[in-house]
Amino acid sequence: MNDIFSxxxxxxxxxxxxxxxxxxxxxxLDSLLTEFRRISMSYYDKGMTPEEQKKFPKKEFSTRINGQEVKIPIDNNIYVDLITLIDTMYPSLIAPFHHYNNYIDFYCKDFLWDDIKYDLDEDEPRDSNTLRKIKYQIEIQALLMSIKAGLDRFVSFFSYYFNGISPHTTFGRYKKEKDKYDGFMYIVNAKKEKDSLMAFIHAEYFDWIKIAVAPRDTITHYNDLGIYYEFNSEIQGDIPVHYNERLIKEKGQAVSPVFVYSYQTIKGFTESWHKFISKTFLELLTKDLITYHPKF
Structure with missing residues (x-):
């Protein structure tokens, strides 16, 4: 009996x-936000250098002082555009990490439920078995969607550094059945041989991005991710595994790849997202702008 209790x-x-x-x-999250704010400040610092300021187009603002017309020169500092873009991207940059944290919190509470439920205070919320699981299902879907949104946010930033990129396009994808790239990925593929940042993005796409964004259309238009559980004998508990698959398929529809996602998978995605953010912003900072005219 003692062995059983042990x-x-x-x-x-x-x-x-x-x-x-x-x-x-x-x-x-505050540490990450501080890091991203430093990146924004680095663009401000570059925009204030004499080398960059002399490239800004000059405009004159006319006013009257003591009855005399006075023209005041104004610099159109393009880095104001870039800093504004970064500052407005903070929610998209942070979102995958936020959803990862929530996923872990909700999953751990469900995972430990039978061990902790009798120790909870009477006024502490007690979600049903189904709701506890739904909460982390919501978070993984939100995480995968937020990565795609974050990638799309970057495209307008790239348009200041590379010709042929519309700030209104999306990140795009590679369509294997047509052997064709669309959106921003078309430019990435075209420039990857001569530009190190484009080569990095191309490699990242095939390493993890295409898998992370694969469920986007399914989640947005058709159905939620599926889920099953794998029992881990070492920890005596279930590990959730999520997968993307269309429940109702159209006749003649090409078979879409089905990927599986666990807490390890999305941890890898968030680490890769962090690397993508840091390398992209810092490498762009070393490049020359292709335009010195503000876009907004």
Whole structure:
């Protein structure tokens, strides 16, 4: 009998350690925001250098002082555009990390429920078994959608540095069945041999981006991600696995790839997203602008 209780206690300890370990993988959102603000400031610093300021087109503002017309020269500082774009992107930049944190919180509460439910205060919310699972399903879908939105936000920024990019286009994709790129990815593919940043983005697309954004159309237009659970004997608990698959398929529709996503998968996505943000902004900062005329 003592062995049985010992085994139960060990299983609880294993589950608690597993929960603590993945909880430790959550992000400090304020730290990330501070990092992104420093990036914004680095664009301000470059825009204030004499080398850049002499490139700005000059405009004159006419006014009257003491009855005399006076013309005041004004610099159209294009870096105001860039800083504004970065500042308005903060929600999109932070969103995947925010949803990852929420996913871990909701999943760990469900994972440990049988171990902790009797220790909860009476006034603490007690979600149903189904709702506890739905909460982290919501978060993983929001995370995958937010990565696609964040990538789209970058395109207008790229339009200041590369010809042929409309600020109104989307990040795009590679269509294997047609061997064709569309959107911003068309430019990436065309320039990857001569530009290191384009080569980086091309490699990142095939490494993780195409998998991260694959469920976007399914989630937006058709149905939610599917889910099943894999039992982990070491931690004596279930690991959720999410997958994208159209439930109702159109006749003659090409078979779309089905990918599976777990907490490890989305942790990898958020780490890659962080690298994408940092490398893209910092490498663009070393490039010359293709225009010195504000777009808004």
């Amino acid at each position: 085994d139960i206690e060990q299983a609880e300890q294993n589950r608690k350690k597993f929960s603590d370990d993945i909880t430790a993988s959550k992000y400090d």
